[in-house]
Amino acid sequence: MSAAEDRPAVPAAKETSRGLWPRRWFKRAPVVAVMRLTGVIGASTPLRPGLTLARVAGPLQRAFSVKHAKAVAIVVNSPGGTPVQSRLIFQRIRALAEEKELPVYVFCEDVAASGGYMLALAGDEIYADSSSIIGSIGVLSAGFGFDKAIEKLGVDRRVYTAGKNKLGLDPFQPEKPEDVERLKAIQVDVHETFKQMVRTRRAGKLKGKEEVLFDGEFWSGEAALKLGLIDALGDMRAVMREKFGEDVKLKLIAADRGWLRRKLAGTGPAAPDSAPLALSAGWADELLSTLEARALWARFGL
16 A cells, blocks of 8 residues: 555545635735824823823823734824923833834824924834924923012012022022023933934934034924935825735724813713812913913924
């Protein structure tokens, strides 16, 4: 008996309905998770939540956990904000990208400047519109001085501290050169961290001189492309179709909403009894936060 005759017979495969139709009809369409990072980074009030790690951590986790996802696309539209929250969000995106082994594509809308550009650096590739505002790689600290105003009003402010520098840069005190010097030293450290992030994430792509790239200036998307700050001009839908095919599915991951925004929208648990008092006390903070956010957007003509 030959080896072929000795081998046990294999039963014929059962014909299924799938075998009656072209294989391409059953091919799963590629999926790309999409998440938007929009607004001022860090500044947050009940009615105007800013971009913070606490707010975006959950949606980011969901975006990188989408079943069968081929990539994650992040849309950035931010004039910046606090450097700490910017860096924390950047680090979380990169950590998830490495953990899930997914490429990240960033698409800049109106503005990706200062902290907004730091978020964009989380992308393996960065895209923008030709008219997007890109850059502003610098550090900004701004405030007001009210010492002359309270003097005219006859207001006597009394503050007691332990530590001779505890009241540094107080807006109700005359500005002191030594306080400004300390602030500028901190800004230099923060700026250097930002510059190193750009050097690392855009290694081999930067085309401008560092004294130009890192002086806080911002550019159009067209100019940013020439400087190597972005990889190409393009919109998310067109780029994702080019990379993953015409049948690619873009799955939007919505951001979480706070209890107050859910309440105003008619969903979620009722606000606590003390909410009206808290809201009344918070209107001043709400106004200041709105003005600060408005000022950040206004720097870029928006």
